[in-house]
Amino acid sequence: MVAGLKAGDQGAMAELYDRYSSVVHAVALRVLGDTGAAEDVLQEIFLQLWRNPSLFDASRGSLGSWLAVITRNRAIDSLRKRRPETDIEDVVLSVAPDLAGEAERARVAEKVRGVMGTMTPVQRSALEMAYWEGMSHSEIADKTGEPLGTVKTRIRAGLIVLRKAFQT
Amino acid sequence: MSEHEQYAEDLALYALGALQGEERVKIDQHLATCASCRLELEQLRGDTALLAMSTAGPRAPQRARQRLLDAVAREPRPVAQVVTRRGWWGWLGWAATAAVVIFALSLWRENSGLKQSLASASSRAAESTRELEELRRIAAPIIQPEAQRVTLVAAKAPPQPQGKAFYLRNRGSLVFLANNMPPLPPQKAYELWLIPTSGNPIPAGVFKPDARGNASVVNPPLATGTEAKAFAITVEDEAGSAAPTTPAVMVGAGE
Numbered sequence: 001m002v003a004g005l006k007a008g009d010q011g012a013m014a015e016l017y018d019r020y021s022s023v024v025h026a027v028a029l030r031v032l033g034d035t036g037a038a039e040d041v042l043q044e045i046f047l048q049l050w051r052n053p054s055l056f057d058a059s060r061g062s063l064g065s066w067l068a069v070i071t072r073n074r075a076i077d078s079l080r081k082r083r084p085e086t087d088i089e090d091v092v093l094s095v096a097p098d099l100a101g102e103a104e105r106a107r108v109a110e111k112v113r114g115v116m117g118t119m120t121p122v123q124r125s126a127l128e129m130a131y132w133e134g135m136s137h138s139e140i141a142d143k144t145g146e147p148l149g150t151v152k153t154r155i156r157a158g159l160i161v162l163r164k165a166f167q168t
Numbered sequence: 169m170s171e172h173e174q175y176a177e178d179l180a181l182y183a184l185g186a187l188q189g190e191e192r193v194k195i196d197q198h199l200a201t202c203a204s205c206r207l208e209l210e211q212l213r214g215d216t217a218l219l220a221m222s223t224a225g226p227r228a229p230q231r232a233r234q235r236l237l238d239a240v241a242r243e244p245r246p247v248a249q250v251v252t253r254r255g256w257w258g259w260l261g262w263a264a265t266a267a268v269v270i271f272a273l274s275l276w277r278e279n280s281g282l283k284q285s286l287a288s289a290s291s292r293a294a295e296s297t298r299e300l301e302e303l304r305r306i307a308a309p310i311i312q313p314e315a316q317r318v319t320l321v322a323a324k325a326p327p328q329p330q331g332k333a334f335y336l337r338n339r340g341s342l343v344f345l346a347n348n349m350p351p352l353p354p355q356k357a358y359e360l361w362l363i364p365t366s367g368n369p370i371p372a373g374v375f376k377p378d379a380r381g382n383a384s385v386v387n388p389p390l391a392t393g394t395e396a397k398a399f400a401i402t403v404e405d406e407a408g409s410a411a412p413t414t415p416a417v418m419v420g421a422g423e
Binding site for chain 1: 177180186213216218225228232235
């Protein structure tokens, strides 16, 4: 499909949208909580890929996961009304599930939610505030009254717990 | 606490985009020189992708699809040269394709530069196209899915590990392909090193072979202009190392 985009094939764009728009939309909506704003981010993400398909190549990870990550980053920038913090060109991730199919997505989502459920409420909350609200560790520490170092440790430990769950 | 442990928590925040100001600059500077932390950052970003998957929501409205396709139709792009990829050997096929593309582009650029004062733009383009076609023809046995891949060795000799590095110094581009690589102990990985003509070995990618012993490294972050005296491989912890910690298991100098 990305090869199709590079060739200027509009049909490939439609196919790519059909396959990944639910991931992109769900992530944008979760961050922004507003359908109009989420739709704007959705448009922006796909148009950016259409204008420059070379932004993605297989060395950046799986397409679905890569789209999820850049969508979250863009939505957070939009939420916090700031200029884009991370260049898309810099986003490289280790290979994660591709999430192209609904069944695969549902399976991964269920597993992630299960792992999140095993975390202590404070750890889960720190991770969610950082990820879905784009809060810095200082902001989280201020809000929860916990030491900065504790917040940092919780965030990293939470990500590692998730990683390990998918390595086994 | 090792150097990498010192950065571990900040790397997680960096992956989430939560680091600002001096802290962010400090990590940027460290990442520029540390392959191990770059790898860890990629893994952390992979972890955040998993986090993204914990959410589910309603589909985007139908109008969003039409809006996008209308916008796409208003922005037709010129058809670009595309190298198709259908690899039954997966990454290795992709790496081979990438190698061809990198070298083809390089040749095209050099060729364009040399002929700039002699030929018209159209004749340059035609020449470049012919060269690309020629490169594709030459590379077909490497990248076509139906191609058989056979390594010949001395009769009765057991298969030996082999690695091939394709390196373009002026672009900092490197493609490395390996086969018959022995399995690794748990928690270990191979690390490729660029040995410069002077100075310490430079990390050039961490890899693990697949079940057949094949592996590849495509375009690890390398500075442009570094002259390579040789390449070498060591066995390191799977997160990679900033400097070799074990003797080289494979070494090769330029041909």
